[in-house]
Amino acid sequence: MKNMQTPLHKVKGMGSSHSGTGHFWHERVSSVALIPLTLWFGYAVLGLVNASEVTAISFLAHPVNAILMAAFVIITLYHIKLGMQVIIDDYVHAAGAKIALLLLVRFAVIATGAACLFALLRIASL
């Protein structure tokens, strides 16, 4: 029987799984990035406990802090998307519910990220 796979598909060699170790690897890479970012996040949040609004704004409006917060938010949300996907794959076996939950996680993650980034931009312009 004639092989219907394209040469590129054959070279990638992933068959019906669509992705090889990509998910696993991205989870590890994001987790490594999150170690220093989490330490910075802890330093920032602890330093802003009971702070006035002016203090919080001037801290988050500083370019370095704004960029670190944006990186923390984006990478955390990506890590959440990957992690929730594993949990859904493990426990939800009905195809409809599974696809619905996976879509919900993706949409929620993007909506949350958009809200955070827009808030950071607004804070920077206050």
Place this chain on the structure above:
Amino acid sequence: MADNPQAQARPARPLSPHLTIYHWAPTMLVSITHRVTGVGLSVGMLVLAWWLVAISNGPDGYQGFYNLVGSPIGLLAMFGFTWALAFHTLNGIRHLAFDLGYGFKKETARLSALLVIGLSLLVAAAIFALVWTGHAGYLG
């Protein structure tokens, strides 16, 4: 598909009692807690988004957020998120060590699991001690 002969020839077989039969070990506890704290921290991410939006909304929204977080239930939730973040980070490092091939010996894995439990509680307690003794808020 409805009259698939294989579908009716499937007796109710006993399932493996995977969660109820085993003696709980620290490694098991830490493994499932990693997942639970991951879900909890996803909720915490929503609180972080809410905090950023509240700050960007000006004084009224910000004060409302702070009043809620400062309430007893809010403080309890904050302690939960603090401990969950400490735990997930520490156990995440433990898992990265596993990924590199370290710490797979039974006794090592058991000890590192106990270490993660102890350290995460210690970190969370230390952070709250800093807050209550007035050592937090140093950026103000």
